[in-house]
Amino acid sequence: MFQLLGPVEWTVRGHAADLGSAKQRTVLAALLVDAGRLVPWPTLIDRVWDQAPATDARGVLYTYVNRIRRILEQARTSGDLTRRTVALTRRTGGYALEMEPDLVDLHRFRALVMTAYDQRLPDDERSELLREALALWDGPALADLPGTWAARMRETWSRQRLDAAVQWGRAELRLGRPEEVIGPAGELAAGYPFAEPLAGVLIRALAAAGRHAEALDTYAGVRAHLVDKLGAEPGPELREIHQAILRGSPSAGTRRPREARAARPVPAQLPAEVPAFVGRESELAALTALSRPARPPVMGVVVVSGTAGVGKSALVVRWAHRARADFPDGQLYVNLRGYDPRRPVPAADALAGLLAALGVPAPDAPADTDERSARYRTEISGRRMLVVLDNASSVEHVRPLLPGTPSCVVVVTSRDSLAGLVALHGARRLDLDLLPAPDASALLRALVGGRVEQEPGAAAALARQCARLPLALRIAAELASARPASPLSELVAELADQRRRLDLLDAGGDPRAAVRAVFSWSYRRLPADAARAFRLLGLHPGPDLDPGAAAALIGVPPDDARRLLGLLAHAHLIGPARAAGHGMHDLLRAYATDLAHTEDSEADRQAARRRLADHYRDDAGWLAFGV
Structure with missing residues (x-):
């Protein structure tokens, strides 16, 4: 078996294989985490070199992969591998360890x-499963690996270990076996002094075993540590156990956790669904599939990303209302305002709101952000909850708000691709595209009514002018509804001029709904060189362009152009087009062009057009010579 829950090792027929240097073992661990699945090579490089790769990281990675492959081959040829084959294969874009997880x-x-978390299981079976799971640990996970990725995995998996230990201890207490719990729980609690649920299990076990003085001393020690280090009193569950022991209640050690949590609030914070939601059935189904517990189980994190106004929040809220029955302990929602006229919500403020929703009084919330995050993970541990983090600006905006328990699902929306959540936290991604043409027409029909049927051609043109962007379609529908006596074709004629189109789609000046304003929040977050690139790309006359044309238009070397295109793609200000190409939908192009005319000089615009013309002329010349 391959071991990650301790030092990274591979035991074959009772002997530990030599897995090489720390970097090589990190490569192996990075592949084992996703056993049986493709790991893209950029993800591997991020995991091994902490997003600061060596000069020839890809070549070095290739060397490590070949060495690992040889180790596996040697085990196979020597007969040390059974039929359960382990093979390191190269796939398009990365590598995979073909094996049974x-x-x-x-x-x-x-x-x-x-399996143990199935509530239908009797406690004796649950306890056996969890005992077997906990026995797999041999110290801190990835104990011999350096680096940020290993540290983050170590922290995440340690939380899962704590959750399992708490559930095992509670099952043992319900079975009337407190003496079985005291030793393992005490040993683990010594290394995790802030883990209140684990401390609660230990204190209950001591009380149930008749060791009341030790139980009270343990509570006092936990409380002193929390007050000293976090400036916070223990949570309501731990305080309740303490009071029960002081009263001499026999239930202090045997009370079922569901009963102990009966007074906990069940938050239902989802906002209302957007009216006239149309289509997106495949995306809703994908969200359901992505949010299901993984095999093996981990905390589910789903990132829904896409360009401004494409309907990310509407989709997630729609899905969340459908799925709320799957989260009986509640649904939490935070609008992080990552792209908003007001400043983004700091993580500390978001955590304060989440803790309040989980029943933690404001005076008990720690002042430090990291400590608040730890308290939040403690409060949510073991609860089956949905956490919606809407409108996030970056991975750092989200990271403190992630629970540490596999019983929770987190859905994040962002205009950024949040690649770090995928690389470091195993998030799964859903990229939201523009509405398909039939759904765009259906949305207009739902908002405008029979006029769409009366003028199908004008309705289709209106959908195209709005780039099939849900926000723009809703604003256009409002314009049409405000003119009930005017034909749709009249509105189409007014929107024909692209620059005037942005002025008309201003939603009455509402900065959260006006198309130009909504785009501007993404644009303003760009570095200066990427912002200039975005403006100049708007001058391209066609629907898409390749990196060579982009380099000419921007006036930079090809490598710099690829970097700038990558920044714009991450921000969803450009999208993929044909093979190796990028493009903008019409409204983004109109916005970029408008910016180019207001922020760049006529000389700069003319120079960009000349460079582009020279690029295409040179390409045509080479083609004419058959090169």
Whole structure:
């Protein structure tokens, strides 16, 4: 079995294989985390070099992969591998370890824990499964690996270990076996002094075993540590256990956790669904699939990304209302205002709101952001909850708000691709595109009514003018509704001029709905060189362009152009077009062109057009010579 829950090792027929240097073991660990699945090579490089790769990181990675492959081959040829083959294969864009996940202790642990969390299981079976899962641990995870990725995985998996230990301890207490709990819980609690649920299990076990003085001393020690380090009193569950022991209540050690949590609030913070929601059935189904517990189970994180106004929040809220029955302990929602006229919500403020919704009084919320985050993870641990983090600006905006328990699902919306959440936290991504043409027409029909049927050609043209962008379609529908006596074709004629189109689609000056204003929040976050590139790309006359044309238009070397295109793509200000190309929908192009005419000089615009013309003329010349 491959071991990640301790030092990184591979035991074959009772012997530990030599896995090479720390970097090579990190490559192996980065592949084992996603056993059986493709790991793109940029993700591998990020995990191994902490997003600061060596000069020839891809070549070095290739060397490590070949060495690992040889280790596997040697085990196979010597007969040390059974039919359960382990093979390192190269796929398009990356590498995969072709193997059954339960050959890795991490995946075995998670599978056992997920099975044990089935509420239909009797406690004796649950306890056995969790005991087996916890026995797989041999110290801190990835204990011999340096680096940020390893540290983050270590922290995340440690939380899962704590959750499993708490559930095991509670099952043992319900079975009347407190003495079984005291030793393991005490040993683990010594390393995690802020883990209140684990401390609660230990204190209950001591009380149930008749060791009331030790139980009270343990509570006092936990409380002193929390007050000293976090400036906060213990949470309501721990305080309740303490009071029960002081009263001499026999239930202090045996009360079921569901009863102990009965007074906890069940937040239902989802905002109302947007009216006249149309289409997106495949995306809703994809969200359901992505949010289901993974095999092996991990905390589900889904990132819904896309350009401004494409309907990310509307989609997630729609899905969340459909799925709320799957989250009986509540649904939390935070608008992080990452792209908003007002400043983004700081993580500390967001955590304060989340803690209040989870029943933590404001005076008990720690002042420090990291400590608030730890308290938040403690409060949400083991609860089956949905957390919607809307309108995030960056990975750092989101990271403190992630629970540490596989019982929760987190859905994040952002205009940024949030690649770090995928690379470091195993998030799954759903990129939201423009509405398909039939759905765009259906949305107009739902908002405008029978006039769409009366003028199907004008309605189709209006959908095209709005670039099939839901926000623009809704604003255009409002313009049409305000003119009930005018034909749709009249509005289409007014929107024919692209620059005037942005003025008309201003939603009465509402900065959260006006198309130009909504685009501007993405544009203003760009570095200066990327902002200039965006403006100049708007001057391109065609629907899409390749990196060579982009380099000519911007006036930079090809490598710089690729970097700038990458920044714009991450911000969803450009999108993929034909093979190796990029494009903008009409409204973004109109916005970029408008900016070019207001922020760049006529000389700069003319120079960009000349460079583009020279580029295409040179390309045509080479083609004419058959090169």
